[in-house]
Amino acid sequence: MTRSIPDARIREEAADWFARLNARTVSVGDLEAFRAWRATPAHRDAYAAVEAAWARSGELRDDPEIQAALAEAVVRPHRRPRFLLRGVAVAAGVAALAFAGAGGWWLQTRPVTYSTETGERRLVRLEDGSEVHLDTATRLTARLRDGQRDLVLVSGQALFSVAHDPSRPFTVRAGDVNVVALGTRFDVRRDGEAVRVTLLDGGISVKAEGSRAGDWRLAPGQQIVAGGPTTPRPVQADVRAAVAWTEGRLEFDGVALSEAVAEVNRYETRPLRLSAGVDADLPISGVFDAGHGPAFAEAAAQLHGLRVRIAPEEIRLEPGSG
Numbered sequence: 001m002t003r004s005i006p007d008a009r010i011r012e013e014a015a016d017w018f019a020r021l022n023a024r025t026v027s028v029g030d031l032e033a034f035r036a037w038r039a040t041p042a043h044r045d046a047y048a049a050v051e052a053a054w055a056r057s058g059e060l061r062d063d064p065e066i067q068a069a070l071a072e073a074v075v076r077p078h079r080r081p082r083f084l085l086r087g088v089a090v091a092a093g094v095a096a097l098a099f100a101g102a103g104g105w106w107l108q109t110r111p112v113t114y115s116t117e118t119g120e121r122r123l124v125r126l127e128d129g130s131e132v133h134l135d136t137a138t139r140l141t142a143r144l145r146d147g148q149r150d151l152v153l154v155s156g157q158a159l160f161s162v163a164h165d166p167s168r169p170f171t172v173r174a175g176d177v178n179v180v181a182l183g184t185r186f187d188v189r190r191d192g193e194a195v196r197v198t199l200l201d202g203g204i205s206v207k208a209e210g211s212r213a214g215d216w217r218l219a220p221g222q223q224i225v226a227g228g229p230t231t232p233r234p235v236q237a238d239v240r241a242a243v244a245w246t247e248g249r250l251e252f253d254g255v256a257l258s259e260a261v262a263e264v265n266r267y268e269t270r271p272l273r274l275s276a277g278v279d280a281d282l283p284i285s286g287v288f289d290a291g292h293g294p295a296f297a298e299a300a301a302q303l304h305g306l307r308v309r310i311a312p313e314e315i316r317l318e319p320g321s322g
Contacts, residue, residue: 258274
């Protein structure tokens, strides 16, 4: 039996669900909402059309990120995801029809993923003219289309310089936190469920869901940490220190040694560790080059009378000889 092609609104909703699940930041609430939405036959058909178009596309079929995301998100007891099926090869003409037919609208605006390795930084220029600086070990997805600019910070940190476009709000989602801007510059860092947002210029709104839900508007120079264990509130920030990473620097002003080490380790494949007997609360101040763990260790050792032991698998700060 041939199913009818769903209307534009339902197709758009199905595409949105597919994109959200592809981001691999699926909360329990999102899964429950998806299951409820998909219970309607028209919605189920629309989502199936997206899956079917994906399955006919060799490019998407071999994409491990989408495979993993949908394998986790689709309700297994109801229907096995079509993308797991293996059959005869689909001819090129049929694949082309998949793009032109039901589901093709999503494939043409598929979210693009940008990422960096440990110690790597990267500048990304989006098609709308916006720029995104990616910090070490960062993963970001972006989907730009008429009326919307949706980005997801899956992990890490990014500085956004947003091209002004009143007709298309620029939204960055990180966990349970949404940041909405039109034309502005702001920094977002995700540490687990905690999301730190720093506004450099312009204006943004920050909305948190979950147990500490709230809605805030930041002024330039303000920062907020939402989604974590503390009660969110905007505070004045050291903006220069917050975005020093874009120039390959780490700036500390009286930071505890353990906190400074954790920041240094974000850029290191060979971690820096504190041995027993080293006071983790020793204060560290100064400007250091990101990705130069041994130099930081030597500076900290000289400052506090410690010793540095460098091994192939780690760098260790140890108590001084006395």
